[in-house]
Amino acid sequence: MATPVFEQNKNQNGGFEHPFYTGKLETVTDGYHSGYHWHYHLEMIYFTKGEAILEVGNGRKEVSAGDLILIYPCEVHAVIVEKGVASEHYVLGFDPEVLEPLSSLAFELRYVRPILASLDAHPRVLRLNKEDHKRMNSWVMEIYDEYRNQHIGFELAVTSILYQITLYLLRNPAVGWFRSSGDHRQVPPVHIRKFEQIIQYIHEHLHEDLSASMVSQQAMLSYSHFARLFKAMMHLSFTDYLHYLRIQRAEQQLVDSERSISEIAMALGYNDTSYFIKMFKRLKGISPNQYRKIVLQ
Incomplete structure (x- = not known):
């Protein structure tokens, strides 16, 4: 039975739990299948090498190096890399509570955006251009290193980069996080x-x-x-x-x-x-x- 894997993974290195986690997955010949699962947090999967298949509900999308996948809270999904395909991707998950100081945005990402994405067939795969691919690569690698090494203040470092990524996605018209909403952005x-x-x-x-x-x-x-x-x-x-x-x-x-x-x-x-x-x-x-x-x- 699938479970909310965020609660299992975010404390994978021991110690105090944090509202985020990251990991790296590589395969050369064995292939990879995450199995259908879901979690309470928002997840980004960033591909740096190879090809894979993203399955969300009963839909399938092909992804490749340079693609950024957005998985919204509570979506049932799976990632498949066929045998014999060399692949590398990074998984970055975080709870919208990280954005709590921005209450409207946190509310949007936790409750509203998953609905709109599900009902209007909102695209989940971003094909990054060369400049954005370079920028995203830098952000993801920095978060991965901070989370893996966990030097003093790494929580602040990870959170600050998450804010930068969120701002990039917020202003990216291809994501359209506020494309069909916005009535409550000025709500106290x-x-x-x-x-x-x-x-x-x-x-x-x-x-x-x-x-x-x-x-x-x-x-x-x-x-x-x-x-x-x-x-x-x-x-x-x-x-x-x-x-x-x-x-x-x-x-x-x-x-x-x-x-x-x-x-x-x-x-x-x-x-x-x-x-x-x-x-x-x-x-x-x-x-x-x-x-x-x-x-x-």
């Missing part, structure tokens, strides 16, 4: 924190019979105010977001071959398995069984 941080509490409540009670009216009462907001605020912040209605979140959780649980479709549906608050299958197919284009076959083959 205190309001963003309030809304983040609402989202956390939904996550924690996802298996229950939730309604917009119930959650608005929890937030001590009128139903109409809550509905308008939710749509402005998340770019989805409450009901659509609830289905999105449940189906995303279903993707993660379908990686576990021991759980039946009915068990997964019930655990996610769907009392009718047929309705769960209908919603899964509407959002993912295939049935839960078809999805499971893809990730477990």
